[in-house]
Amino acid sequence: MLLMPKRDWQWGYNETHGVLSVSLGDDMEFLSAYKLKTLIPDAKEPMEFSVEHAKFYIDLVDRLSKSLALNDALIVQIALNATAAHFLLKPQMPKSWFFNVSHQCVYSEVGKLFQLTTSEHTVLAMVIESGLQASLVMIMSVECRLTDTKKLKQFETIKVMHDRLAPLPIQKQVNAA
Known part of the structure; x- marks a missing residue:
């Protein structure tokens, strides 16, 4: 319930x-x-x-x-x-450099799910605050390794430019997380 x-x-x-x-x-x-x-x-x-x-x-x-x-x-x-x-949460500055640029244009809105891709892996993220050029996203995957020493855990947030948000493949929209 x-x-x-x-x-x-x-x-x-x-x-x-x-x-x-x-x-x-x-x-x-x-x-x-x-x-x-x-x-x-x-x-x-x-x-x-x-x-x-x-x-x-x-x-x-x-x-x-x-x-x-x-x-x-x-x-x-x-x-x-x-x-x-x-x-x-305190306001954040974008930290887009951790993620690859998406080659597809997307529309960011609160509650929408996206993929973020680092040099090593792809994670699921949800927009919780959308601005003109960047969005604050919450990591939905268990973790997101940004570097050898820095990682985000599930539910932690990071602000990224919209060009880093990639649409989900169709099957992930049903079985996410």
Whole structure:
């Protein structure tokens, strides 16, 4: 069953785990993938899960439910991490140099899935914030190795220019992640 936002949902910082969390009421807490150094200063203090946050989350859950063959728990996990990243992460500068240029023109929009290709592999990414020339994407694959010493884990974010976003092959759109 998909979790839908309630009035008692609240953002907070979980000191024990060192990450942003969402209190879902009834002694349930969702731990995001985001550590303090990546968060805006306000994220350290308790904050309501606002109507704007709820709308973003619900729209994303709806889009993911229609486009991916995933269980409800994973859809909720993806949508909550994406909502946290969209609203509570510090702004980033593009770091497109890690990825190859795509030779196909794409239209970037929130919730859309793309491939990013490094010199070694291809990963699945979802747009969580789209700008005129670049998008903030969340890594959907288990990890994305950028260099020998730098890698992104699932749900971490990176901003890339739109020319790095490659469309998914048709079969991946159904069985992603």
